[in-house]
Amino acid sequence: MENSNSLYPLKFKPILKDVLWGGTKLRDLLHKKGASDRCGESWEISDVPGASSVVANGFLAGNTLSELVEVYMDDLVGGAVFERFGERFPLLIKFIDANDRLSVQVHPNDEMALREHNSWGKTEMWYVVQAEPDAGLIVGFNRPMDAETYVKYLNEGRLEEILHFEKVKAGDVVFLPAGRIHAIGAGLLIAEIQQTSDITYRIYDWNRLDATGKPRELHTELALKAIDFRPVKNIKTSYTAALNRSVELVKCPYFTTNLLEFEQTIEKDYGAIDSFVIYMCLEGKFTIETFDSNPVDVTMGETVLIPAEINNLYLKPQPRSKILEVYIDNTN
Numbered sequence: 001m002e003n004s005n006s007l008y009p010l011k012f013k014p015i016l017k018d019v020l021w022g023g024t025k026l027r028d029l030l031h032k033k034g035a036s037d038r039c040g041e042s043w044e045i046s047d048v049p050g051a052s053s054v055v056a057n058g059f060l061a062g063n064t065l066s067e068l069v070e071v072y073m074d075d076l077v078g079g080a081v082f083e084r085f086g087e088r089f090p091l092l093i094k095f096i097d098a099n100d101r102l103s104v105q106v107h108p109n110d111e112m113a114l115r116e117h118n119s120w121g122k123t124e125m126w127y128v129v130q131a132e133p134d135a136g137l138i139v140g141f142n143r144p145m146d147a148e149t150y151v152k153y154l155n156e157g158r159l160e161e162i163l164h165f166e167k168v169k170a171g172d173v174v175f176l177p178a179g180r181i182h183a184i185g186a187g188l189l190i191a192e193i194q195q196t197s198d199i200t201y202r203i204y205d206w207n208r209l210d211a212t213g214k215p216r217e218l219h220t221e222l223a224l225k226a227i228d229f230r231p232v233k234n235i236k237t238s239y240t241a242a243l244n245r246s247v248e249l250v251k252c253p254y255f256t257t258n259l260l261e262f263e264q265t266i267e268k269d270y271g272a273i274d275s276f277v278i279y280m281c282l283e284g285k286f287t288i289e290t291f292d293s294n295p296v297d298v299t300m301g302e303t304v305l306i307p308a309e310i311n312n313l314y315l316k317p318q319p320r321s322k323i324l325e326v327y328i329d330n331t332n
Contacts (some may be wrong), residue, residue, distance in 0.1 A: 007075060007307035008293035012053035012065065015043035020210060023099025025189045029130065030095055030301030041096055044303035045278060047089035048198045057296070065089050078275040078308035080330035090120075090328065091255055093278055093303055094192040095129070102184045103216070104138060104163065104204040107197070108226045109178035116222065117199055121178040124194030125237075125250045125257060127324060128172040129282055132187030136167040139174060139182045140232035147224060154220070159204050166235055173237040173249045179228030191280050193326055195254050201226055246325055258325040262286075262317050271311040275327040279304045284321035289314040298323075 014032055022040025026032040032042050045065065046053045052066040060068065069089050074082050081090065107122035114120075126137070141150075142164040153162050163181070168174075168188070176182055181203065184190060201223035205216050239249055239259070244266065246258040260266070261283075270277055279288075285299040288306070290313045298304050298321075306313065315321075 006292040007072060007309055008058055008290065009288045009296040009310070009313075010055055010060065010068075010305040010307070011057045011296070011302065012045055012305070013056045015046055015051055015053065017041035017043065020208065021098055021100035021102055021186075023097045025097040025099075025130070026095060026301075029189065031299070032095075032301065038099075039097065040099070041094055043092065043094050044280065045089070045091065045093040045305055047196050048092060051198075058293075072307070075309040076276060076307045078273070078328070078330065080274045081276065081308070081328050088120075088196060090196055091278070091326065092194050092196045092198075093280065093326070094194075095280075095301070096184065096188075096190045096192055098184045098186055098188045098190070101186045101206065103202045103206070104159065104181065104183040105200050105202050106181045106223050106226050107176075107178050107201065108199060108222075112226055113178075113197060113199055119199055120195050120197045122195050122197040122199055123178045123252060123254050124176045124192055125255075126174045126176070126184070127191040127193075127249070127257070127259075127282075128168050128170050128188060129191055130189040131169050131172075134167060135187035136165050136185045137174060137182065137188075137235065138163045138165050138185065139176070139235040140164045140180060141229070144231060145229045147227075147229065150227070150229065151224065154203070164232070164235065168236070171241070173239065174235055175237050175250050175252070177228070177252070179226055180232065181227055191282065191324055193250075193255055193257055193324070249324075251329065254328070256327055256329045259322070260315075260325050261320075261322040262315065263320040264317070266315040268313050268315065269311060270306070270308075270327070272331055273327055274308065274330045276308045277306040278324075278326040279306070280324040280326070282322045282324065285318045286321040286323070287316045287318065289316060
């Protein structure tokens with residue numbers, strides 16, 4: 001029976017973003033109501049200034065994530081998380097539909113973001129949900145690189161020649177620490193986990209024009225300060241999928257992301273991590289059962305926030321589901 005004063009698994013209204021490279025997969029595959037034919041991003045959980053997610057279920061419906069953190073603090077995000085990040089929820093969770101390729105871009109680290117924007121930096125990761133044949137990603141450079149050589153190719157309009165492009169398929173994982181140059185190619189549906197930051201330095205946009213017929217703004221000088229020119233050996237994160245247990249994909253100071261594919265009831269005990277947990281449903285459907293709240297059904301394309309005060313719960317597949325499990329690991 002639900003205790004009306006207790007926190008519970010929270011769903012939010014997706015914040016949908018129309019962009020010139022967007023498509024129809026967020027609507028047609030992930031069932032995002034109201035998504036247009038050019039919807040490129042669904043911000044599932046956001047506390048970016050001016051774009052704080054709004055609760056969609058339960059007695060807290062209508063409240064923003066920002067308001068919840070302010071009121072519930074440790075109970076929502078975890079004591080260690082609140083001590084570190086304060087009243088700004090630390091992660092931004094998205095689904096991205098790249099019907100066309102995105103711009104080549106880079107994000108600043110915490111130090112540069114604080115200096116230039118009074119913001120956090122932007123380390124992120126991608127999980128490829130669906131990929132068209134021959135779709136791929138740009139990550140890093142295809143040869144040893146330094147600032148001088150990079151600027152030469154950029155100024156000569158030959159940047160594409162030095163970028164590393166690699167084909168990807170559903171299930172591939174790419175970790176992108178701040179400073180790593182990157183771009184999502186056409187034909188990809190991606191789940192993105194990142195720091196709460198909307199700072200992007202656009203380097204190259206394929207000579208495209210925006211809706212007004214003008215080229216989009218580039219951030220050449222800031223990007224040059226942000227780029228990490230060190231070589232990247234393997235852009236894809238190696239992991240071995242397993243059934244009915246969480247498999248670690250990425251672990252970094254900003255987030256831990258696991259893959260959980262299950263066809264039997266899974267019992268979870270999060271007491272040790274002192275963090276909220278986020279579930280992104282990639283396939284199928286499942287039900288979340290806790291001791292103090294009503295069951296919550298989750299279907300493909302939905303994202304749910306588990307408050308930190310909920311340590312124990314059950315995940316019941318109907319009859320099989322695949323999810324990403326995201327939290328901040330405070331045990332180390």
